[in-house]
Amino acid sequence: xxxxxxxxxxxxxxxxxxxxxxxxxxxxxxxxxxxxxxxxxxxxxxxxxxxxxxxxxxxxxxxxxxxxxxxxxxxxxxxxxxxxxx
Numbered sequence: 001x002x003x004x005x006x007x008x009x010x011x012x013x014x015x016x017x018x019x020x021x022x023x024x025x026x027x028x029x030x031x032x033x034x035x036x037x038x039x040x041x042x043x044x045x046x047x048x049x050x051x052x053x054x055x056x057x058x059x060x061x062x063x064x065x066x067x068x069x070x071x072x073x074x075x076x077x078x079x080x081x082x083x084x085x086x
Contacts, residue, residue, distance in 0.1 A: 011044065012059040013052065020060075021045040025080065040083035041068070045076045052079055 011018045023043045042060070046052065056067045058081065065081040072078075 009044075009060050011046070013050070013056070018046060018050060042081050044079045044081060046079060048072075048074075048076055050077045052077065057084070 006024065007022055009020055009022055011020045021044070023045060025041045025043050042065070044060075052058075052067055052070060054067050054070055058065050058067065060081070064084050066084045067079050068082050069080045070077065
């Protein structure tokens with residue numbers, strides 16, 4: 001069983017470093033949607049002025065990630081990202 005990661009991380013996006021809150025992906029529907037990749041997924045809460053689109057690559061803690069889905073909410077941007085190869 002994997003540990004649920006929570007906290008804050010530095011995200012490097014297009015050469016710019018942003019601070020993001022990490023929330024675990026929970027719920028049966030999310031697990032089914034992402035299938036075998038759910039163990040490599042993170043949900044990031046980013047500042048509301050972050051320009052990001054699905055498919056865009058970023059770096060979190062020195063590891064490469066790609067944005068899978070994006071939601072714009074009041075006060076922040078919620079991005080689901082998946083770990084990928086370099």
